[in-house]
Amino acid sequence: MKRLQIIIGKIIVKLLHLMKRNAGNLPGIVLWHISRHKAVSMFKVDCPIIAVTGTNGKTSVTNCIAQLFERSGKKIITNREGNNLDTGICSLLLRHCDMKGRVKADYLILETDESHVPVVYSQLKLDTLIVLDFFRDQLDRNGEMETLIQKINGFCKTFKGNLILNGDDPNTARLGKANPGNKNVKYFHAEPYAFATKTIYEASEGRFCPFCGEPLEYSYYQYSHIGKFRCPKCGFGDYEPYITASGIDLTKPVFTADGHTYAPKLNSIYNVYNMTAVAAAAKLYGIEQNITDSVISAYTVKNGRMENFMLGDRKTTLNLAKNPVGANMTLRVMNEMEGEKELLFVLNDNVADGLDVSWIWDINFSIFERVTRVVTAGTRAHDIAVRIKCSGYDQSKIVVRPDLDKAVEELASTPGRKFVIANYTAVQPTRAALKRYIAKNGGRTE
Amino acid sequence: MSTIKILHMYADMLDLYGDSGNMEVLSYRCRMRGIECVIDKYSIDSPMPDFSSYDLIYIGGGADLEQQHISADLLKCREGIAKAYKEGVFLFLICGGYQLMGRYYRDADGNDIPGLGLFDYFTVAPNSRRKRCIGNIVIRTQLTGKAVDVVGFENHGGQTQGVKTPFGKVLYGNGNCSKSEAEGYTEKNVIATYLHGPCLSKNPEISDYMIEYCLSRSSGGKVQLQKLDDTLENQCRKVMLDRLLK
Numbered sequence: 096m097k098r099l100q101i102i103i104g105k106i107i108v109k110l111l112h113l114m115k116r117n118a119g120n121l122p123g124i125v126l127w128h129i130s131r132h133k134a135v136s137m138f139k140v141d142c143p144i145i146a147v148t149g150t151n152g153k154t155s156v157t158n159c160i161a162q163l164f165e166r167s168g169k170k171i172i173t174n175r176e177g178n179n180l181d182t183g184i185c186s187l188l189l190r191h192c193d194m195k196g197r198v199k200a201d202y203l204i205l206e207t208d209e210s211h212v213p214v215v216y217s218q219l220k221l222d223t224l225i226v227l228d229f230f231r232d233q234l235d236r237n238g239e240m241e242t243l244i245q246k247i248n249g250f251c252k253t254f255k256g257n258l259i260l261n262g263d264d265p266n267t268a269r270l271g272k273a274n275p276g277n278k279n280v281k282y283f284h285a286e287p288y289a290f291a292t293k294t295i296y297e298a299s300e301g302r303f304c305p306f307c308g309e310p311l312e313y314s315y316y317q318y319s320h321i322g323k324f325r326c327p328k329c330g331f332g333d334y335e336p337y338i339t340a341s342g343i344d345l346t347k348p349v350f351t352a353d354g355h356t357y358a359p360k361l362n363s364i365y366n367v368y369n370m371t372a373v374a375a376a377a378k379l380y381g382i383e384q385n386i387t388d389s390v391i392s393a394y395t396v397k398n399g400r401m402e403n404f405m406l407g408d409r410k411t412t413l414n415l416a417k418n419p420v421g422a423n424m425t426l427r428v429m430n431e432m433e434g435e436k437e438l439l440f441v442l443n444d445n446v447a448d449g450l451d452v453s454w455i456w457d458i459n460f461s462i463f464e465r466v467t468r469v470v471t472a473g474t475r476a477h478d479i480a481v482r483i484k485c486s487g488y489d490q491s492k493i494v495v496r497p498d499l500d501k502a503v504e505e506l507a508s509t510p511g512r513k514f515v516i517a518n519y520t521a522v523q524p525t526r527a528a529l530k531r532y533i534a535k536n537g538g539r540t541e
Numbered sequence: 542m543s544t545i546k547i548l549h550m551y552a553d554m555l556d557l558y559g560d561s562g563n564m565e566v567l568s569y570r571c572r573m574r575g576i577e578c579v580i581d582k583y584s585i586d587s588p589m590p591d592f593s594s595y596d597l598i599y600i601g602g603g604a605d606l607e608q609q610h611i612s613a614d615l616l617k618c619r620e621g622i623a624k625a626y627k628e629g630v631f632l633f634l635i636c637g638g639y640q641l642m643g644r645y646y647r648d649a650d651g652n653d654i655p656g657l658g659l660f661d662y663f664t665v666a667p668n669s670r671r672k673r674c675i676g677n678i679v680i681r682t683q684l685t686g687k688a689v690d691v692v693g694f695e696n697h698g699g700q701t702q703g704v705k706t707p708f709g710k711v712l713y714g715n716g717n718c719s720k721s722e723a724e725g726y727t728e729k730n731v732i733a734t735y736l737h738g739p740c741l742s743k744n745p746e747i748s749d750y751m752i753e754y755c756l757s758r759s760s761g762g763k764v765q766l767q768k769l770d771d772t773l774e775n776q777c778r779k780v781m782l783d784r785l786l787k
Contacts, residue, residue, distance in 0.1 A: 456559030477777035485569045
């Protein structure tokens with residue numbers, strides 16, 4: 096029966112290839128249904144599996160860890176395209192298995208959606224789980240965040256493998272206590288950077304100790320609720336870090352971890368955390384230092400994550416923001432930059448975005464500095480316009496252009512520096528619109 | 542200059558789905574008219590405030606865990622809130638705040654979290670945490686004296702029953718219970734609703750009803766508010782009404 100299902104799956108993959116269609120999810124969905132949700136258990140995987148999960152940073156960390164092993168000469172299988180749901184992982188394994196369902200590789204490195212960790216890894220033996228952070232994200236699809244953490248916590252209760260956790264996020268650090276018998280819990284941590292604050296800056300969750308309900312005390316916040324916290328009552332937050340990022344200087348940018356100094360390409364505190372997680376994985380698997388070095392120092396992204404464009408002679412930076420934390424980070428980067436600038440905010444409310452757009456009210460627009468004009472676009476262009484207006488921004492400087500091409504034209508109609516923030520389903524159409532503008536009016540993509 | 546004094550309760554704990562945005566909208570609409578809007582915050586362990594000294598008391602929504610945290614503290618405030626409400630102080634309550642003013646909230650495990658019992662309704666969460674009323678919602682309210690279509694987003698497990706005077710009639714979405722006809726609870730000085738969005742963001746008439754109520758009450762006469770340019774808000778609502786009702 097299993098064999099028949101795998102053959103059916105493989106035929107679907109082949110057919111899709113013949114039709115020149117991407118086999119990212121569909122074969123997995125079919126298999127998932129005919130196997131009554133046990134699709135993943137049909138595969139036989141003997142090599143170690145490393146899974147990366149969390150709200151922000153999964154794709155970056157997964158890609159870097161994949162490179163660590165690739166450059167060490169290992170055969171790896173990874174979901175680079177970010178198909179990170181159970182069905183996506185199932186499709187990936189289908190493409191790489193033989194007719195008996197055996198998957199041959201040295202390592203499997205899988206970006207995994209937070210809510211799919213328990214279901215996938217109750218069927219596949221996991222060697223290492225890396226949990227980056229938990230932020231409000233698409234709440235209406237996943238239910239409340241606490242439910243999500245409880246789900247993963249339930250999985251961690253019986254998990255004995257390596258658990259690499261962000262020790263500066265109480266939402267992830269608490270998972271380290273789920274299974275007191277697991278001796279393989281490792282925390283990564285970062286010392287304060289130049290823009291760390293004593294008080295909290297953005298709306299966030301996890302203000303209370305999950306074990307005793309006491310308010311957590313922070314010696315500093317890096318961004319949102321990420322920082323050095325401790326429960327004054329039960330001591331939650333006291334741990335010996337496995338790896339610590341120190342000497343963080345984002346102007347260069349550099350940071351030191353485990354006695355080694357890295358010079359990454361991306362200059363955000365986000366990236367420091369992500370790369371510290373990568374360094375933790377490298378340490379755990381004994382990757383050679385020069386390989387870790389080359390991966391961390393070369394890593395950059397081109398998926399609308401701080402991606403630069405020239406609209407004619409106007410420098411434009413596009414950043415994806417799926418949630419308030421991502422948007423607040425972009426606003427900070429924008430503010431820290433000298434001179435005047437204009438912002439295009441593209442907001443969609445498609446199913447994958449989460450239908451609820453109220454998260455935009457957790458973005459702190461009152462910090463706007465030298466922002467001379469705002470253009471809004473997307474299916475909820477008006478909502479983001481109202482939001483920015485109510486933060487006190489002059490409404491006569493807000494232009495609503497739901498259509499993306501018109502919005503990009505509007506943005507490019509004036510000289511100067513431009514920023515674009517787009518949420519999840521908006522980011523690819525926005526890139527396309529920017530490229531169409533460049534094709535028509537000149538400029539370049541970097 | 543006239544002043545509105547607002548007490549925002551548990552802002553640090555009950556702040557899901559941008560509910561604090563309601564405070565931003567109210568203070569924005571006051572500021573544009575030269576009305577001073579003072580927002581004080583109250584949370585667990587704050588000294589007991591004089592509830593009656595405020596014009597409006599606001600409580601937002603939160604996750605189950607946070608709601609449990611605050612319920613014991615809220616009960617300590619019962620007398621003060623009940624007195625203020627009877628004196629005509631406006632109560633603006635979203636989601637969890639709405640539920641906790643009723644008789645009780647029975648959670649998914651069957652435990653009762655006692656409410657303040659200011660109003661007769663009560664709320665029961667379904668046994669499964671998966672059964673939630675989630676999505677865009679449109680209701681028609683007569684609160685301001687004429688029909689106003691209010692657009693928001695609902696996301697609640699709890700089913701609220703025993704409401705005699707709902708905030709509005711459901712035109713799209715669920716309301717107090719799954720697929721119900723009525724949404725929220727209202728009196729002349731109470732708006733209790735499941736609408737997030739935040740609720741006031743594209744429904745300026747509702748904000749202005751509250752501001753007008755507060756100013757009229759404190760001045761002892763009928764106050765007429767200066768009109769504001771609500772083009773963006775009205776377009777924003779129209780986009781959603783066209784999408785959901787047509």
